[in-house]
Amino acid sequence: MHDIIVIGGGPAGLAAAVYALDKQLDVMLICSHLGGKTGYTQQIQGHENPPAILGVEQAHHLRQRIEAVPERLVSDVVVGVFTHESAFHILGEHRTWHARAVIIATSAQPTMLGIPNERQLVGHGLGYSIPTHAQAMKGRHVGVVGAKARALRGTAELTQYAERIALIAPHTGHLNSLLGQRLCTHPKVDLFEGYKVRNVEAVDGQVQTMVVSQRDVVQRIPVSAVFVDMGLIPNTQMVRQTVQVDRDGFVVIDYRNQTSVPGIFAAGDVTNVPVEQILMAIGEGSRAAMYAYDYILARRLEMRSSAFIYQ
Numbered sequence: 001m002h003d004i005i006v007i008g009g010g011p012a013g014l015a016a017a018v019y020a021l022d023k024q025l026d027v028m029l030i031c032s033h034l035g036g037k038t039g040y041t042q043q044i045q046g047h048e049n050p051p052a053i054l055g056v057e058q059a060h061h062l063r064q065r066i067e068a069v070p071e072r073l074v075s076d077v078v079v080g081v082f083t084h085e086s087a088f089h090i091l092g093e094h095r096t097w098h099a100r101a102v103i104i105a106t107s108a109q110p111t112m113l114g115i116p117n118e119r120q121l122v123g124h125g126l127g128y129s130i131p132t133h134a135q136a137m138k139g140r141h142v143g144v145v146g147a148k149a150r151a152l153r154g155t156a157e158l159t160q161y162a163e164r165i166a167l168i169a170p171h172t173g174h175l176n177s178l179l180g181q182r183l184c185t186h187p188k189v190d191l192f193e194g195y196k197v198r199n200v201e202a203v204d205g206q207v208q209t210m211v212v213s214q215r216d217v218v219q220r221i222p223v224s225a226v227f228v229d230m231g232l233i234p235n236t237q238m239v240r241q242t243v244q245v246d247r248d249g250f251v252v253i254d255y256r257n258q259t260s261v262p263g264i265f266a267a268g269d270v271t272n273v274p275v276e277q278i279l280m281a282i283g284e285g286s287r288a289a290m291y292a293y294d295y296i297l298a299r300r301l302e303m304r305s306s307a308f309i310y311q
Helices: 011-022 056-067 130-137 149-158 178-184 278-309
Strands: 002-007 027-031 073-075 078-084 087-092 096-104 108-110 141-145 164-169 189-193 196-203 206-214 217-222 225-228 232-234 264-266
Touching: 002 011, 002 087, 002 278, 011 027, 011 056, 011 278, 027 096, 056 278, 096 278, 130 149, 130 225, 141 149, 141 217, 149 164, 149 178, 164 206, 178 189, 189 217, 206 225, 264 278
Parallel strands: 002 027, 002 096, 027 073, 096 264, 141 164, 141 225, 164 189
Antiparallel strands: 078 087, 087 096, 108 232, 196 206, 206 217
16 A cells, blocks of 8 residues: 555646655555646747746756656556555556555646637647736737636736736626726726637738627737636546535545545645646645645554554
8 A cells, every 4th residue: 555646747746756756655646647737838939938937947856856766756647545554555447556545635636618720729829827827918918818817917017017918808707806807997808708719810820810709799809929817627526425615526625635534635726725836736735745745654653553552
């Protein structure tokens, strides 16, 4: 039986696994893709992005630490996490593992626009993380798609740098909030409430125009970057029957990154705690591993005390 099994190979999972390694715990990292979203194109071509904010170097270093001990790394897809007496069973597509503690770090996927060329434009003017790129948008015309709280916070940050912002709000979302109301009247923001993105056009592989429509009204908006933030879809299918999730499917955690089930911890985008950047995910993963270590130490002391009593 392993001490800790970490599920997920993104920044949070990597940080958790490395922390456990440093504590000389018997840890296994299970993932289908090592690196998570850091493996995607982070830079927006043509824009200078501050690498200190991205945190890619730190995530790369953590990945190297794990790859140096291949016996601690398993490529598989986890389909279920179950409790059994004082341990956990982790069911994968190819085999089953057993552990004293589990850390869920399976991330979340952005809700996509659904336009034909979307994947090809990622990194070429189209992105899903405003905080990562906001400072690089100085003096530019930018499009933001979404009206949920996170999209509005990102739009507010963009007002400090961008020359003009086209806020495309297919639904009302949080536009009625105080922040939403202030953005609706901000001199840099053009609100397109009820509009949907029909296409994003590029020239020489770089975003140039957003095509939006409302009923029969079609508008072409010149932009050099488009940020899509219509919400995240958490990868929690394997634990929704085991731990508490909120109405959107995110794992509910406390300040110790512990879930509703003692011994199961979670970190990163998969949780109900907002994580905007890679560095934040690394911190969350490390904290989850720290409290998982505390949990294991307490269990060891409990077992030793029981053994001493019954001698």
